[in-house]
Amino acid sequence: MVALRGEVSWFCCGSAWGPCGTAGGGACGTCRSANYQHAWPNTSDACLAITRPDACGVTGMSRRGCGFRHYTTNLCNGARVGTTIADCGPQTDLFCGERTCCGSACGSNRIIDLTPAAYSAIASLTTGLRPCSVDTV
Amino acid sequence: MNQTLDRRRLLATAALGGMVGATGLGSLAPDAAFAAEASAIEPGLPDPNFAEGRISKISGNMLLVTGSDTVLHSIRVTDGTSIWKLRPTTFDRVATGDGLYARGVRLPDGTLAADSVWVNIVNVHGHITSVGRNVLHLDHKGQRIVAHVVPQVSAAVYNGAPAVSDLSLLRVGRHVQVLGAWHPDTNEIDIATVYAAA
Numbered sequence: 001m002v003a004l005r006g007e008v009s010w011f012c013c014g015s016a017w018g019p020c021g022t023a024g025g026g027a028c029g030t031c032r033s034a035n036y037q038h039a040w041p042n043t044s045d046a047c048l049a050i051t052r053p054d055a056c057g058v059t060g061m062s063r064r065g066c067g068f069r070h071y072t073t074n075l076c077n078g079a080r081v082g083t084t085i086a087d088c089g090p091q092t093d094l095f096c097g098e099r100t101c102c103g104s105a106c107g108s109n110r111i112i113d114l115t116p117a118a119y120s121a122i123a124s125l126t127t128g129l130r131p132c133s134v135d136t137v
Numbered sequence: 138m139n140q141t142l143d144r145r146r147l148l149a150t151a152a153l154g155g156m157v158g159a160t161g162l163g164s165l166a167p168d169a170a171f172a173a174e175a176s177a178i179e180p181g182l183p184d185p186n187f188a189e190g191r192i193s194k195i196s197g198n199m200l201l202v203t204g205s206d207t208v209l210h211s212i213r214v215t216d217g218t219s220i221w222k223l224r225p226t227t228f229d230r231v232a233t234g235d236g237l238y239a240r241g242v243r244l245p246d247g248t249l250a251a252d253s254v255w256v257n258i259v260n261v262h263g264h265i266t267s268v269g270r271n272v273l274h275l276d277h278k279g280q281r282i283v284a285h286v287v288p289q290v291s292a293a294v295y296n297g298a299p300a301v302s303d304l305s306l307l308r309v310g311r312h313v314q315v316l317g318a319w320h321p322d323t324n325e326i327d328i329a330t331v332y333a334a335a
């Protein structure tokens with residue numbers, strides 16, 4: 001897979017407190033906030049019908065199943081983390097055309113959501129959204 | 138110089154008894170503080186340098202936290218720990234019952250020497266069902282959430298544009314992402330940043 005450029009955010013899953021308490025184990029049933037995992041918009045036909053990255057013109061988003069590894073790089077600082085698919089998401093079409101930049105490093109459209117453990121390894125949770133690139137090696 | 142590693146080593150040193158002030162580390166930009174070393178954690182597995190849960194007891198500079206999976210964590214806060222609770226804050230603002238995520242260095246005795254602690258932080262998606270004076274009502278996966286606008290704190294990001302304090306463009310029916318701080322044991326949050334599509 002050619003590195004895909006876009007935006008990364010974070011989400012909670014598994015046993016949790018607060019509004020996250022209803023999140024559950026995600027589409028794969030294995031998602032935990034403290035694990036290095038992520039949500040991917042193209043885990044199945046049903047998933048893709050919800051997330052619709054194609055509606056935003058995002059191409060090159062391969063079909064990947066539960067447990068598949070991706071590596072996400074925060075374009076603001078070069079930090080990188082490896083995670084496995086544990087859920088379907090983000091819902092790319094709800095933020096079509098959204099663009100996040102750090103200086104000249106930009107990403108458009110939401111392509112991956114990381115668990116708090118994974119996101120906080122490459123950025124502060126308070127940032128909420130960062131430009132990123134995603135690859136498989 | 139690897140600033141992050143140096144900072145974490147200093148924090149660990151501080152936690153072990155040689156207190157080191159954060160001022161000695163200089164100021165780190167948010168992203169710079171999380172740059173540097175590639176994670177050695179196997180994808181899919183838990184990160185031993187990360188903890189989440191609710192604070193069951195505060196003893197001195199230690200937070201005793203019960204993880205959502207019932208695992209118990211001892212988290213040591215040092216002078217160098219950055220604490221967020223809706224905004225950057227101080228240790229005295231942290232309370233029993235608060236939820237948290239923490240990242241730091243796991244010490245040999247199992248204690249986590251915290252580099253960062255995010256208290257009650259939530260990042261929820263939802264549709265706006267109504268807009269009131271300084272409040273948004275959200276439908277989050279069928280769950281009602283009351284999101285309060287906090288003057289001088291809450292900001293909006295419209296379609297990736299720079300954050301502004303004007304939240305008046307938010308409309309009923311729009312989908313938003315809200316980064317904020319939960320009011321423990323309620324369905325209410327305070328808004329730090331609300332992200333809205335164009």
